[in-house]
Amino acid sequence: MNDFLPKTEEAAASIIREHAAAGRALAICGGNTRSGLGNSVPTKDRLRSTGLTGIVSYNPGEMVMTARAGTPLAEVEAALAENGQMLAFEPMDHRPVMGTSGEPTIGGVFAANVSGPRRFVAGAARDSLLGIRFVNGRGEIVKAGGRVMKNVTGLDLVKLLAGSHGTLGLLTEVTFRVPPRPKTEETMVISGLNDAEAAAAMASAMAQPVEVTGAAHLPLTVTFKFLGGKLAEGGATALRIEGLPASVEARAEKLASAMSGFGTVARLADPESRQLWHEIRDVLPYADETMRPVWRISVAPTIGHQLVAALRLEAGVDAFYDWQGGLVWMRMEADAEAQLIRRFIKALGGGHATLIRATEPARAAISAFQPQPEAVAQLSARVKEKFDPAGILNQGKMG
Incomplete structure (x- = not known):
């Protein structure tokens, strides 16, 4: 090179x-x-x-x-x-x-x-x-x-x-x-919810007037990977609140009360809260030093858990959820299963699946980016031709 x-x-x-x-x-x-x-x-x-x-x-x-x-x-x-x-x-x-x-x-x-x-x-x-x-x-x-x-x-x-x-x-x-950084943060952790229950809890949290800035569900298959194994057992649904200390305290109390109907609620203060969201951000459970395929899937928040449940019947998958369930991080046990994943996404209303990690043969054989509808693909090709008429830049990176 x-x-x-x-x-x-x-x-x-x-x-x-x-x-x-x-x-x-x-x-x-x-x-x-x-x-x-x-x-x-x-x-x-x-x-x-x-x-x-x-x-x-x-x-x-x-x-x-x-x-x-x-x-x-x-x-x-x-x-x-x-x-x-x-x-x-x-x-x-x-x-x-x-x-x-x-x-x-x-x-x-x-x-x-x-x-x-x-x-x-x-x-x-x-x-x-x-x-x-x-x-x-x-x-x-x-x-x-x-x-x-x-x-x-x-x-x-x-x-x-x-x-x-x-x-x-x-x-x-x-x-x-570059907006102001929140002075502090706190995370509510609801224990023991399954994926569908967590989706309902996150939707309810987003409807509360408390300004939730992080909403993720970590099923029991990945919970032990976070915070050095100290996160709640049996699955954890995490909800973050940020801002000035007094405001965060008041809003956290209100959110914890609202979420108590879904299960046991624990509270993580800064810096544990900050560490948890860094680990969620960087997809810590799948930083496993393997080349098992990892997908980044974006769908409607209410669809994510349905997609994972359907795929589990057809292939070996592990997954956790961010963005209120709208972002699914999924690791496959063996094959990338691109056609299967994209067929299920289409059947459930649409979305985007991007192959983040795989072996070179797998990346050579399938489209890493979500295939575009024909009209969009034609427009993208015309844009590419205007910017890069010789077609020399970053071949293989087109969506």
Whole structure:
């Protein structure tokens, strides 16, 4: 593998132009922490953003940061923590579950639209993204968006690049919102619910006027993996509340009372609560140093447990739930079973299934991303042709 690590946008543009002229495939990546995501397509050359580093602009009072795409995510989060701010979308770290190394970058977070447990109330990564600079497949430097939401010039282009996985260009700079970090948090844990009961409990919690910012169900097959085995036995349904201490205390009391009808309720204070949600975010139960297939499935919150129950009758699966049940993390015991999973998703009303981890032969044989409807696929192909007419960028990463 030939690695290119340009220090400037102009150098990156030159590399892309040379590859486009020669029709030579080019892998686009940041810290390479999601290197196994997508279909397996061998590429000799790799263009990395890790030479483009540094926080360009950050005024905490404006709650906006601009950083070069290769800036380590840890550096960004450290600067935000010093000023009591955060990335609201709570990006997961793919390294444990995918068995990769490297250092996550802020550009990679937006290129993959990475989001964590707070996603269902705070939005995805793309919802925090205000502006970008990138180099397209023609080797042209493009700027879109601005520092405030009122500047909507090129806003659709900003949304388009977020989650494009480097198929449309190399992100070189990103501007994004950074809201205040909650002063504290607390998690209600309901013990012993089955998947259907947990779905009902989470729906009830979301209807309460207490601002729940995390809702996950951890069945008994995975509960022992969290908090060093100290979480509730027999399954745990976790509900997070964040904010100022007095407010969190009052809302936690109200939520605990409302949830008592579903089962025994325990309360986790910060920092145990924070640790639990980090472990949920990073899919700790399936960070098992194997290549057993892991799927990330997005469906309606009321459908997740029905999907898992149906699949258990047909294949060996293990699963847990985030986003009030709308995000299913599923590990297969043997085969990826892509056709079976997607057939059941369609039968239950639709959704998206992305293959996060699998062996190279499996990734070469099936579509890692949810197949698009024909009209959407045709539109995506036209967009790809405009941005990358030579078709050299991140082959195998198209959804």
